[in-house]
Amino acid sequence: MLLGLGANQLLADMNRLLSLLFHQGVLDEQFLELQQLQDDSSPNFVYDVVNIYFNESEKLLSNLRGLLVDKEFSDYKKMGKHLNQLMGSSSSIGAKRISNICLAFRAASDQNNRPACLRALEMLENEYCYLNNKLHEFFQIEQQRVLAGGVRYPIQQQQQQPPQQQ
Amino acid sequence: MFESGNDVAPNPASEKPQFPEGLRVLAVDDNVVCLKVIAALLIKCRFVATVTTKATEALEMLRKNKESYDIVITDVEMPDMNGFKLLEIVGLEMDMPVIMMSASDDTKTVMKGIKHGARDYLTKPVRLADVKTIWKHVIKKNVHDPLKLGNIEEKKDEHPEHSKAKKQRGTKGKEEETNAQCDAATYRNKKPRLIWSKELHYKFVDVFQQIGREQGIDKAVPKKILERMNDPRLTRENVASHLQKFRNTLKREGVKLAKMNEDNEKNNAVLSKAIVHLPNPTTVSTGIPSFGTQSQTFGAFRANNRRPLYYNPANQHNILLQQNVIPRPVADQKCSNMHIPAPIFSQNSCSETELDWMRFHSNIPRTNMVNNHSTDSTSHFPGFSTGPTTMPNVSYSCPPSGAFNLAGVPLHGSTQLNHIPQPESQVQSSTYGQYEGTNLVNFNGRGETNGHFLQHPFENPESESSGVYNNYNYPDDDLSYIIRQFSSNPPPRL
Numbered sequence: 001m002l003l004g005l006g007a008n009q010l011l012a013d014m015n016r017l018l019s020l021l022f023h024q025g026v027l028d029e030q031f032l033e034l035q036q037l038q039d040d041s042s043p044n045f046v047y048d049v050v051n052i053y054f055n056e057s058e059k060l061l062s063n064l065r066g067l068l069v070d071k072e073f074s075d076y077k078k079m080g081k082h083l084n085q086l087m088g089s090s091s092s093i094g095a096k097r098i099s100n101i102c103l104a105f106r107a108a109s110d111q112n113n114r115p116a117c118l119r120a121l122e123m124l125e126n127e128y129c130y131l132n133n134k135l136h137e138f139f140q141i142e143q144q145r146v147l148a149g150g151v152r153y154p155i156q157q158q159q160q161q162p163p164q165q166q
Numbered sequence: 167m168f169e170s171g172n173d174v175a176p177n178p179a180s181e182k183p184q185f186p187e188g189l190r191v192l193a194v195d196d197n198v199v200c201l202k203v204i205a206a207l208l209i210k211c212r213f214v215a216t217v218t219t220k221a222t223e224a225l226e227m228l229r230k231n232k233e234s235y236d237i238v239i240t241d242v243e244m245p246d247m248n249g250f251k252l253l254e255i256v257g258l259e260m261d262m263p264v265i266m267m268s269a270s271d272d273t274k275t276v277m278k279g280i281k282h283g284a285r286d287y288l289t290k291p292v293r294l295a296d297v298k299t300i301w302k303h304v305i306k307k308n309v310h311d312p313l314k315l316g317n318i319e320e321k322k323d324e325h326p327e328h329s330k331a332k333k334q335r336g337t338k339g340k341e342e343e344t345n346a347q348c349d350a351a352t353y354r355n356k357k358p359r360l361i362w363s364k365e366l367h368y369k370f371v372d373v374f375q376q377i378g379r380e381q382g383i384d385k386a387v388p389k390k391i392l393e394r395m396n397d398p399r400l401t402r403e404n405v406a407s408h409l410q411k412f413r414n415t416l417k418r419e420g421v422k423l424a425k426m427n428e429d430n431e432k433n434n435a436v437l438s439k440a441i442v443h444l445p446n447p448t449t450v451s452t453g454i455p456s457f458g459t460q461s462q463t464f465g466a467f468r469a470n471n472r473r474p475l476y477y478n479p480a481n482q483h484n485i486l487l488q489q490n491v492i493p494r495p496v497a498d499q500k501c502s503n504m505h506i507p508a509p510i511f512s513q514n515s516c517s518e519t520e521l522d523w524m525r526f527h528s529n530i531p532r533t534n535m536v537n538n539h540s541t542d543s544t545s546h547f548p549g550f551s552t553g554p555t556t557m558p559n560v561s562y563s564c565p566p567s568g569a570f571n572l573a574g575v576p577l578h579g580s581t582q583l584n585h586i587p588q589p590e591s592q593v594q595s596s597t598y599g600q601y602e603g604t605n606l607v608n609f610n611g612r613g614e615t616n617g618h619f620l621q622h623p624f625e626n627p628e629s630e631s632s633g634v635y636n637n638y639n640y641p642d643d644d645l646s647y648i649i650r651q652f653s654s655n656p657p658p659r660l
Contacts, residue, residue, distance in 0.1 A: 037206040
């Protein structure tokens with residue numbers, strides 16, 4: 001009973017955090033879609049995907065910085081490719097704000113507007129950090145909730161209670 | 167408590183998967199995040215997903231075992247191979263439906279994908295709703311390819327007596343067979359309707375004319391045609407009904423079958439008075455919507471068919487004009503005069519080239535931004551836009567309109583002319599025997615182009631390309647549509 005209450009509390013925390021991120025425009029409904037895809041066969045799906053996302057985008061961001069820092073830089077085409085990558089994966093996990101900045105970034109890069117590119121990159125890095133922090137917080141709460149309640153997801157109740165519960 | 171509201175899927179192994187479950191999808195994306203999401207989506211739909219991050223690898227897999235995939239989903243931008251290239255190889259060489267996806271919803275990229283033959287174009291993020299229905303492209307493709315549909319049916323069919331029944335149906339041509347089998351698969355149980363594809367029809371016309379030349383048109387009976395065509399798909403009934411429709415259409419359009427007989431000199435003297443010699447060879451191409459090959463075929467056709475076209479000013483109502491269904495972008499400058507209502511995307515009128523990018527914050531709708539700078543990216547796709555407007559010749563969902571007659575068309579009179587005189591030399595020089603009978607100009611052009619065309623015989627006698635129009639085949643199984651094309655345009659040899 002108590003455990004259930006604790007789990008409910010944690011679930012409320014998670015939902016609050018999510019709705020904050022939605023409200024801020026950091027995430028969009030694609031993130032919910034991602035959650036729908038998580039089921040018994042892939043219980044850590046969202047976490048896994050988001051983890052890969054952070055690893056990949058960190059690489060991409062450092063590549064972008066490397067390109068822009070270079071004084072002789074002129075390879076806007078390559079930058080566009082990196083941006084496309086980042087945009088694709090960001091939109092796939094529902095990182096709306098990042099993909100929006102990517103769009104602006106690409107516009108700047110299409111015009112070979114280097115100062116604009118640099119500003120966009122800074123914004124991207126900030127957004128990346130923010131999203132990273134918030135999602136880590138989110139997954140931490142989720143982890144606690146799993147430990148506390150055994151119900152991993154509000155949508156899909158589990159057939160068998162995980163062993164942690166006992 | 168935990169059992170209630172449980173929506174866990176039944177074990178797929180325990181029951182026979184029902185279509186579209188088990189659809190075998192090959193997903194290609196160099197972006198691991200996207201790939202993982204797509205794989206999950208496909209699995210959620212209970213498709214059999216094979217995923218790879220390398221286009222070259224995907225190609226290898228397909229080359230090795232193309233039969234084990236039904237459909238391919240590919241990203242556009244990949245480092246080892248461009249998605250368009252993959253689309254070209256897979257879609258055209260292997261004839262497998264390909265769906266493209268990309269993060270950018272840039273109009274030009276989407277258009278390029280569709281024009282290159284992609285069945286669909288998904289913008290990332292790909293959603294469950296998008297993926298759920300991809301099977302329709304597999305069906306769509308097979309509907310136009312009865313043999314393939316048959317294959318798939320037989321493959322998926324696990325009742326031996328069922329497939330036997332189907333074979334019987336195939337040979338006897340009985341329409342209704344009782345299908346007591348699983349009702350969920352009713353679509354499979356239906357006898358695949360014989361579709362007179364272009365190729366089949368070409369063959370039919372070939373044989374028909376062959377017999378007509380050798381033994382006379384009257385001798386071209388279904389049985390003989392069937393024998394000569396020697397196609398397992400066909401039954402005598404198929405041929406008979408097709409023949410009947412074919413003859414009717416010919417009659418209706420005033421193409422005289424007797425033209426195919428070469429002994430028509432006796433009429434020449436009488437008729438030549440009524441016949442005006444068109445100053446220029448008028449050629450009409452029969453377009454096949456394949457990339458690149460069109461122009462060559464077309465060129466060959468023109469070169470070989472510099473035959474004057476005769477028409478009778480007295481009879482003015484015999485030109486059939488059909489609307490283009492999928493207009494081909496034509497190289498012919500004449501055709502750039504066409505004002506095809508480009509339905510979409512030609513309005514990038516944003517004069518603001520210098521983008522104040524800082525305006526972009528998270529709430530700006532995506533499309534807005536894309537529109538704003540899409541003018542800049544024109545140069546990225548050099549082969550793509552042909553004119554000042556983005557897409558001068560493309561309209562996607564134009565339904566095939568029926569043929570209509572246009573008054574005031576001073577071309578070939580059908581009713582009086584039993585035999586069209588053909589200068590002997592020209593007949594000989596043509597390598598295309600069938601062309602001899604093609605006096606009826608029947609072309610597919612947008613309505614707007616018609617007036618333009620019709621002026622030529624009189625006002626622009628010098629114009630070389632007066633009759634050259636983009637002429638597209640619509641993958642429709644409407645027989646009369648096909649016939650109408652061929653009554654004047656013999657099947658091109660590809």
